[in-house]
Amino acid sequence: MNSFEVIGGKKLSGTIVPQGAKNEALQILSAVLLTPEQVTISNIPDILDVNLLIELLGDMGVEINRTDRHTASFKSAEVNIDFLHSEEFRKKGGRLRGSVMLAGPLLARFRKAFIPKPGGDKIGRRRLDTHIIGFEKLGAEFNYHPEDGYFHLDAPNLKGTYMLLDEPSVTGTANIVMAAVMAKGTTTIYNAACEPYLQQLCKMLNRMGAKISGIGSNLLTIEGVDYLGGTEHRMLPDMIEVGSFIGMAAMTQGNIRIQGAGIEHLGIIPDKFRQLGIQMQFEGDDIIIPEQETYEIQTFLDGSVLTISDHPWPGFTPDLLSIVLVVATQAKGSVLIHQKMFESRLFFVDKLIDMGAQIILCDPHRAAVIGLGREQKLRGITMSSPDIRAGVSLLIAALSAEGKSVIQNIEQIDRGYQNIDQRLVALGADIKRI
Structure with missing residues (x-):
């Protein structure tokens, strides 16, 4: 069984092209x-x-x-x-x-x-x-x-x-x-x-x-x-990869251009990342995520805590809720993640808690995330990937964490992301397949 060995704390920088969907x-x-x-x-x-x-x-x-x-x-x-x-x-x-x-x-x-x-x-x-x-x-x-x-x-x-x-x-x-x-x-x-x-x-x-x-x-x-x-x-560019790269840039304080992102087909996805405080610019069909010191989660207009949930299209895709959850761990502010469609998709949060994230798993469908605002970095641990999207979420966490992380069962990640280690190394990530 293959694993990824990741040394976190590197700012990612450069251009990446999303794979086909x-x-x-x-x-x-x-x-x-x-x-x-x-x-x-x-x-x-x-x-x-x-x-x-x-x-x-x-x-x-x-x-x-x-x-x-x-x-x-x-x-x-x-x-x-x-x-x-x-x-x-x-x-x-x-x-x-x-x-x-x-x-x-x-x-x-x-x-x-x-x-x-x-x-x-x-x-x-x-x-x-x-x-x-x-x-x-x-x-x-x-x-x-x-x-x-x-x-x-x-x-x-x-x-x-x-x-x-x-x-x-x-x-x-x-x-x-x-x-x-x-x-x-x-x-x-x-x-x-x-x-x-x-x-x-x-x-x-x-x-x-x-x-x-x-x-x-x-x-x-x-x-x-x-x-x-x-x-x-x-085929269209993969919107889940696009969302993953937006989250990855924010978590690592990187500066990334997503080339040929298929912006007209992304629907509400960019808006949900903006609600987390992530800045982005559109140039033609490219998305640029500039380096940000911090990003702050918005509240609803009445001041109540933001809730992000999945919904059939044109609502927010459930495949990106795992990404949003991990990105929120280093934001300023709090958010409730509500995964309505699959009852086991949030069970990977125990690994994030082991890394130092402040998350309350309310039930199989809901998790409250209290952002650390970068005041306390996540720490590297050894963990296993339970599914494709959780696997990439843990990889994003590892890229932003202090020290070394080992992610096992990466065959799950390979099922959905082509040559992800090589493509991230080209952006400055310290990641090895072992």
Whole structure:
């Protein structure tokens, strides 16, 4: 098992380019199964989860031509669906929660799919109900086989229908959209997710010949078509990386330019970091975070303590709450972090408390952070990364701390951040992979 050894206290300085969006990649790569024609995708993040999905596509018989680590062409003319019911797929797919995204396109084009029990982060319950119920409403039959650990889906006749989703799940919406694009008739999805990544998927599908309207809203209308063709697609910059770098600059008193940040797609994210007192400037599509001696958390207009919580888009993404929490530890003032969607995502705060942070974990969903205002630095410790976002939050804490920190289980960080150690060394960080 690999670890990061970090000597903290270095001010980061320089320019960094965010990778392609991980959460978009898992949807877009799955969509290549919808057509026998060539689909070329650029700005692919070179990370474990995405590379594992590409490997699974290759195992299924998809022809893959990787121009470089960030560009690839896919041709799904011959697809071996039976591989999806193999022990090899169960082992690989079970490690990757994103493998569930293969079900929608497979149902649309081949009328059957298999879903292994999902893996991924240990951040609490992540239901598949939205996916399965959506497929059933389109006419798919669903059975769970405990003896092989698979969900079996059959859909000889997918038909368009109206559905009101019980939650605006991003992956659930994407999966249902991909299943519906080749169903007979019209599908209407209300309470649909409307994240930029989902908008990207819908625009790509329309270029392939789909008929999707309402993109960017929570009401999608999909007229089924008989055939989808090839296309080219470029992924957005990863908004979670952008937010991570904003927090990293503030915590280390650095001066960082985030080049090509995709500002128009960041929504409320910059405003939430401004509420923590972090200054930033926009130049074209670049974000500049200047060196700040201190940053002070705002209060609400009535003077009460600021609360930052997650919410479906265009609200604040839950993937950045861990980052906001760790950044608040060195701010002036207090903030309540309310993680509504996942009940285990705040459990990493015990490591921050061991480092000297003043945090009260109120319950599995809420943590009160009393900022130290840099009067007392965090201290380096040995710790383990429980999930992707908590792992990077602990890395940010280690970069700002006094002394040496060791972060174990960094495979979790590698799942979502490409070559993060090398990229941070280029900014002046003292970090080694051991």
